[in-house]
Amino acid sequence: MHSALFLIEFGAIILGLGLLGRVAGRFRFSPIPLYLLAGLAFGEGGLLPLGASEEFVAIGAEIGVILLLLMLGLEYTASDLVSNLKTQYPAGLVDFVLNAVPGAVVALLLGWGPVAAVVLAGVTWISSSGVIAKVMGDLGRIGNRETPVILSILVLEDLAMAVYLPIVTALLAGVGLAAGSITLAIALGVAGAVLFVALRYGRVISRFVSSDDPEKLLLVVLGLTLLVAGIAQQLQVSAAVGAFLVGIALSGEVAEGAHTLLSPLRDLFAAVFFVFFGLHTDPASIPPVILPAFALAVVTACTKVATGYWAARRAGVGVKGRWRAGGTLVARGEFSIVIAGLAVTAGIQPALGPLATAYVLILVVVGPLTARYTEPLATRLTRLTRRTGLGTPTGAAPGVPRTPEPAVNGPSGGPATARDTVPDGAALRDAAEAPDSLPDHDPMDRGAVDRA
Numbered sequence: 001m002h003s004a005l006f007l008i009e010f011g012a013i014i015l016g017l018g019l020l021g022r023v024a025g026r027f028r029f030s031p032i033p034l035y036l037l038a039g040l041a042f043g044e045g046g047l048l049p050l051g052a053s054e055e056f057v058a059i060g061a062e063i064g065v066i067l068l069l070l071m072l073g074l075e076y077t078a079s080d081l082v083s084n085l086k087t088q089y090p091a092g093l094v095d096f097v098l099n100a101v102p103g104a105v106v107a108l109l110l111g112w113g114p115v116a117a118v119v120l121a122g123v124t125w126i127s128s129s130g131v132i133a134k135v136m137g138d139l140g141r142i143g144n145r146e147t148p149v150i151l152s153i154l155v156l157e158d159l160a161m162a163v164y165l166p167i168v169t170a171l172l173a174g175v176g177l178a179a180g181s182i183t184l185a186i187a188l189g190v191a192g193a194v195l196f197v198a199l200r201y202g203r204v205i206s207r208f209v210s211s212d213d214p215e216k217l218l219l220v221v222l223g224l225t226l227l228v229a230g231i232a233q234q235l236q237v238s239a240a241v242g243a244f245l246v247g248i249a250l251s252g253e254v255a256e257g258a259h260t261l262l263s264p265l266r267d268l269f270a271a272v273f274f275v276f277f278g279l280h281t282d283p284a285s286i287p288p289v290i291l292p293a294f295a296l297a298v299v300t301a302c303t304k305v306a307t308g309y310w311a312a313r314r315a316g317v318g319v320k321g322r323w324r325a326g327g328t329l330v331a332r333g334e335f336s337i338v339i340a341g342l343a344v345t346a347g348i349q350p351a352l353g354p355l356a357t358a359y360v361l362i363l364v365v366v367g368p369l370t371a372r373y374t375e376p377l378a379t380r381l382t383r384l385t386r387r388t389g390l391g392t393p394t395g396a397a398p399g400v401p402r403t404p405e406p407a408v409n410g411p412s413g414g415p416a417t418a419r420d421t422v423p424d425g426a427a428l429r430d431a432a433e434a435p436d437s438l439p440d441h442d443p444m445d446r447g448a449v450d451r452a
Helices: 002-027 032-041 054-074 078-109 114-125 129-138 147-173 177-200 202-209 214-234 239-249 252-279 287-314 319-328 334-346 352-388 425-432
Strands: none
Touching (some): 002 032, 002 054, 054 129, 078 114, 078 147, 078 287, 114 147, 114 352, 129 352, 147 239, 177 202, 214 239, 252 334, 287 319, 319 352
16 A cells, blocks of 8 residues: 555655656746745645655755756766866855855854854855756756856856865764864865876776666666765765766767766656655745845855856856856755755754745745756847946037047057957957857857866
8 A cells, every 4th residue: 555655655746846847848947946836835834745755855866956956967987076176266256255155154143153054154155066967957058158168167166065065064963173173174084085086097997887778887887876876975975976976987979878868867866856845845934034134145146146156257258158157056046955954953943944945935936947048138238238228338518529549559550450459359259249149058169178
């Protein structure tokens, strides 16, 4: 009887997800918000709480996050990762300052104390790698030029969790400095060892995994990914980081074959992950904290857009790509819930859990929308500003002759040419992105070589 109920519940979940995906596809937007709302409807305090299939859904959700990060890692090589991290580490620092500080300030203003401030800073700092990976795939932006910038920021955040989570755990447990230092040293050592193996022995791993039989390739890649992710999580390192590093360790035909075989599994378990997120949120706990959560969401959504825009501009990406990068980074999700869950378990502040849940729910729904519409909205506002004359030089005052500007000479002493007046290729690329006919993820940004 229990088995029959499980099959009915889980079958209904999968069927419902398929129908919601069709609705989202018809209206051309990401199905993630619909998946989350479905989870709310059938979770704790919802219309029809599930029971028999809840444990299986929880396991499927963990696999979904792992597969999302594995597939994202398969898109890039280890050399790509190193070069991106070297060029984008300033963006990681800007990301931390702009997005962690608002959470800490709100916690202190509410009188929750320094420990709660550290926790809420992590909740507002870390973007959702799982949600963002899914959104980029849904919007067809994996090959866009801004994607390496987004990826670098996400990887920096995930790697920072190897330092942050042991610190938070030690603060919540009230352990001494020595015990906390040992936990932190173990976490950093494991993360460094996994990264070293991925960079140094990636080709060896690819040869070991390689197989002409699709069945064997699928089993080996999936088994290796789950094994590394499990070991990483057991040693207080993010399972997502482990899965991502497995992805970048694989290259060539192995990566292409694994990507083809695992894509359907990723889509299935990723949808389950978003439903599971909603299942464990009681709608009744949200209204009392909705106003501070909404205010915090608005502020940190703007700071994430600013972070992505600044990082993409620094990498030489065009204006449209900069707005896409900023809008894509808005979503929060799995890490924020994990961090808040640690604080709730420790009992440091009863209101922190509902506030974090409401905050994440807002941004996990808004995030896919900002990823899709930030760039078109910014483009339209720019055009409107130009048409109305706002923000452009208005010339001299009426009735006063305008003094002609002195001529600008080029390097040779003659009149300046267009090449002399344009500082670099970014302005030409940005101007080329302006026409209305250019698609949202324009091919001009795809496959371009990053400027150092």
